[in-house]
Amino acid sequence: MYDFSIIGGGIVGLSTGMALTQQYPGAKIVIIEKEKELAYHQTGHNSGVIHSGIYYKPGSYKARFAREGNAAMVRFCEEHGIEFDICGKVIVAAEPEELPLMDNLYERGLQNKLNVKKIGSEELKEIEPHVRGLAAIHVPSCGIVDYKRVSSTFARIIQEGDGDIRLGTKVENISENMDGVTIETNNGTIRARFLINCAGLNSDRVAKMTGIKTGMKIVPFRGEYYELVPEKRYLVKHLIYPVPNPNFPFLGVHFTRMINGEVHAGPNAVLAFKREGYKKSDINVKDLFETLTYPGFWKMAMPNIKEGMKEYMRSLSKQAFLRSLQRLIPELTERDIVPTHAGVRAQAIMFDGSMVDDFAIFSGKRSLHVCNAPSPAATASIPIGKAIVGQIIERFQLDGQLSKNIYINQ
Structure with missing residues (x-):
């Protein structure tokens, strides 16, 4: 017992x-x-980011746990000799219509009691010389580790x-x-x-x-990544994120420097046909039947069908994926990225179609x-x-x- x-x-x-x-x-x-x-x-398929908590609703468990967890994870790694790097992150507004969204996100960071700073394009170039952006939020408390x-x-x-x-x-x-x-x-x-x-x-x-x-029911979403070839890793110094679409529950493709020196770009977000389906070819009939016969899935999916189709295009087309990366780093070419691992996110969806946040x-x-x-x-x-x-x-x-x-x- x-x-x-x-x-x-x-x-x-x-x-x-x-x-x-x-x-x-x-x-x-x-x-x-x-x-x-x-x-x-x-x-095991995690991006390895030590998050700050800037995205999360003030007062939520996610916001509180992220802030406390960031400090606790750093202390734990220091105590146990685990390699980590508090490298910082920039959240970049690449288009004029993203500037108000960036301002809202900055205010949320302040409400979550984070050390965040708005920077212009010149200061962004000092931090990330190869990134194109009108402005950005610098979040110095973000880092990377091997989870x-x-x-x-x-x-x-x-x-x-x-x-x-x-x-x-x-x-x-x-x-x-x-x-x-x-x-x-x-x-x-x-x-x-x-x-x-x-x-x-x-x-x-x-x-x-x-x-x-x-x-609620768990619906699996696969996030696929590309990796920068070794000779192009210099293009990314820290963590580079876009300003997220507030109407879509994923952060968008971003660049993550891994603790082993690799640089990963992604993920997209597509429905996985298996709860542990890391490959496009992975299908489990029971898992897929549960998802497709669950009313909550369709109530969630239909309002997001336009964004969902964009995600599938990025999954099926390397060029489409590359274009989303070039919004932040224009000099990337198709030769500079190669497919790497994928992860699966367990997204809980209520019967009414709302995603448990x-x-x-x-x-x-x-x-x-x-x-x-x-x-x-x-x-x-x-x-x-x-x-x-x-x-x-x-x-x-x-x-x-x-x-x-x-x-x-x-």
């Missing part, structure tokens, strides 16, 4: 396990991951606290009552006093196994379900893990039980 079982070995599940290990030394914790390695899906390495360090801390990590273990069924949970897997049955669902792309399905009705956590009898952990989840993973532990403590206090009664080792 475990005290805590965590489904999902991505950065949020591992951060939660680390927070539990630190809050309750001696508690028996198990991480359940269906893949053969940790941080395999969204975490797989961060995740492996979280895992090491859990194991040093005698926590178990079970790889290649797929959850097949869950039964839950007021005494605990029984988790049936392909590698046997696991019993625990409490379950935390951090299953990412499959979080809604795990919640459904326990009878939780979330009113903030973190969404649901409570069961003996469980918590993290059913939407959008970007900046990697940046914010440390405060998210602590917040989940706080909700567990609050839950059991509200139930009239002492928190220590959860643990068989205390």
Whole structure:
């Protein structure tokens, strides 16, 4: 019998396990991951950006967690010898009609208590000599890191606290009552006093196994990237983003310098035909049928059909993708970019078609379900893990039980 079982070995599940290990030394914790390695899906395909939180609605969990997470991630990397670089970011207005949007974004940055600065084209050239822009916002607190390495360090801390990590273990069924949970897997049955669902792309399905009705469904969107050839990496010094379209829920293609020196450009955002579909050819009939028969998907898709078609053009045409990059760096040519990895974003969509924009956590009898952990989840993973532990403590206090009664080792 475990005290805590965590489904999902991505950065949020591992951060939660680390927070539990630190809050309750001696508690028996198990991480359940269906893949053969940790941080395999969204975490492993992450862009590696340490976000500032400038885009997010003031007062939202995303805004608070991003700001706190940025500082916490830097401290954690310093303490554990993980390479990172606070290189800064520019958000560029390339066209006159983007200037008011940039001003609004700048005001949002101030409301989120960030160190941001508006700069003109000359100062932009000093920071990024090859970028074309009328003006920009400079965000010095943004950085880059390898989140797989961060995740492996979280895992090491859990194991040093005698926590178990079970790889290649797929959850097949869950039964839950007021005494605990029984988790049936392909590698046997696991019993625990409490379950935390951090299953990412499959979080809604795990919640459904326990009878939780979330009113939302995970719809996968693939983000495809190109990479600058090595001899053209000099074109990007820091992180370069466009001013986002406020009517479209993605940030647009941007340039990201990776911690290993590579420079990635992207992503677009297209519907994936498989929840873990990183290739255009990846299709899962069950996943696709669920998406296409879900009314919420169509209610979301139809108003965004024009922008969605642009995204598909960028997916199908290298020239179309290049044109979107040339808005910021005009001297790029088709020879300068080559395809690289893709990621899949787990987007929670409500039945009415609204996209869940903030973190969404649901409570069961003996469980918590993290059913939407959008970007900046990697940046914010440390405060998210602590917040989940706080909700567990609050839950059991509200139930009239002492928190220590959860643990068989205390």
